[in-house]
Amino acid sequence: MTLWSGRFETAPDPAAFDFGISFGFDRALFEDDVTGSIAWAHALAAADVLSAADTEAIVKALGDILEQGRRDPSWIAGPDEDVHSFVERQLVDRIGDAGRRLHTGRSRNEQVSLDLRLYLRRRIRLLQQAVVKLVGACADQAEQAGAAMMPSYTHLRRAQPVLVAHFFLSHASALRRDYARLAMAAEEADSLTLGSGAIAGTSYGIDTNLLAHALGFSRVVPNSMDASSDRDFVATFLYAIALGMVHLSRMAEDLIIFTGEEYGFFDLADASATGSSMMPQKKNPDPLELVRGKTGRAIGRLTGWLATMKGLPGGYNKDLQEDKEAVFDAEATYIASLTATHAVVSRLSVNSERSGRAASGLLLATDVADYLVARGMPFRRAHEVVGAMVRRLLAEGRDFSTLTMAEWREASDMFGDDAPKAATALASVQARRTPQSTNPDAVSAALADCRRWIRSTSESK
Ligand code: ARG
Secondary structure, X not given: OOOOXXXXXXXXXXXXXXXXXXXXXXXXXXXXHHHHHHHHHHHHHHOOOOOHXXXXXXXXXXXXXXXXXXXXXXXXXXXXXXXXXHHHHHHHHHHOHHHHOOOOOOOHHHHHHHHHHHHHXXXXXXXXXXXXXXXXXXXXXXXXXXXXXXXXXXXXXXXXXEEHHHHHHHHHHHHHHHHHHHHHHHHHHOXXXXXXXXXXXXXXXXXXXXXXXXXXXXXXXXXXXXXHHOOXXXXXXXXXXXXXXXXXXXXXXXXXXXXXXXXXXXXXXXXXXXXXXXXXXXXXXXXXXXXXXXXXHHHHHHHHHHXXXXXXXXXXOHHHHXXXXXXHHHHHHHHHHHHHHHHHHHOOEEOHHHHHHHOOOHHXXXXXXXXXXXXXXXXXXXXXXXXXXXXXXXXXXXXXXXXXXXXXXXXXXXXXXXXXXXXXXXXXXXXXOOOOOOOHHHHHHHHHHHHXXXXXXXXOO
8 A cells, every 4th residue: 555546546566666665775764754744743733734633643643653663673664665654654553534634735755855854964963973083083193193203295205204193183184174064964954845745835824934943944945846856965965975985085095005014104903904814914904995995985876866866857756766875875884984994093003213214314305405595595596406415315325314514515505514403304394384384383283273173063062
């Protein structure tokens, strides 16, 4: 028995009907469907469509249904076409005709959009909490790293020395944008669709502003035709996740490289690594590789969803049902990846002796050039002078620390006795001046800012 069987002479062909069943996955919307229906019953009552007795029976029965579903999620099952049909069947089983009055003036088109909006509002908060937790792990690593240094890279070639803390806070910065992007997705979903009917609006005197308020929405959709097919908020959510996954993937890639034997700046904890079935020496970063791999899947959910939307004529089309598996899968992928990344990052140890050693050497060339600039040489000229020094040092397998004073002067008579001191990793980071730089004071301030941000996110809950 479907919600629409009255119109048809024959029972549906299972080959066609089963294909359209969404209950297997939209049961995740159970709680939101019931919440929306309780509010709808009150709105119908306020519009004098439902009697007080019917309203009371409906609200009470829906409350029982909600409780039963929460107590035993496996109960949310059956031959129903979708979660909306399931809830209505349960309601009618309990209270008969009063239950049959609930769908007055309402369509599943607006209902399913409402449910998904309510769902996202709940779930985005959980995703944001997981993002904050990972930012916290980066901040902890930054704090523990103290004065430890490592090379930074461009083109994956050694560029300039940075504090290890600066590296961890760089990833925290991207994660903070992910948090904000999730907030934007929640903001976009924050519109009430009820009152739109199937497409043209409802003919009952529903106070949509009051209903929006009751359900915690800050506004009502402006156009019923648009509302019946609008899933932009789904695309925005999937984009927030796709880019969030891209950031996790890049962090994973950095950590895979920096924990490998060739770099060895950080060590993976045994607890967050895996072994090889054949090679006894292996300690593999599987969780990080899987995060990187699953990023392709999250991007696929976004592009797949955009492709589904692009050809749709106005108004509701059944294609839109595909939104839910995209949302649920992307969400599950993201939360699992955030959790796994947190497990790895929080147990990482910094091998500061090794990372520090890699942070000195020829990557101090810019600092040597800056030394000359400070004494009046035009930068382009200084670049040439130091370039020639680098060429020579490379040929001789040496670095700046081995130059004698005579050799410094030979390169340029502007080099004074203090030149060797300028060519150290510590002098290099201390020479940075801007707030976003790796200057140790700037990094301390950035860490404090990160901690404040973490606190502010829990206060805003
Ligand atoms: N399962 C459907 C979906 O997810 C619910 C809406 C059904 N509306 C309809 N007109 N068939 O989109």
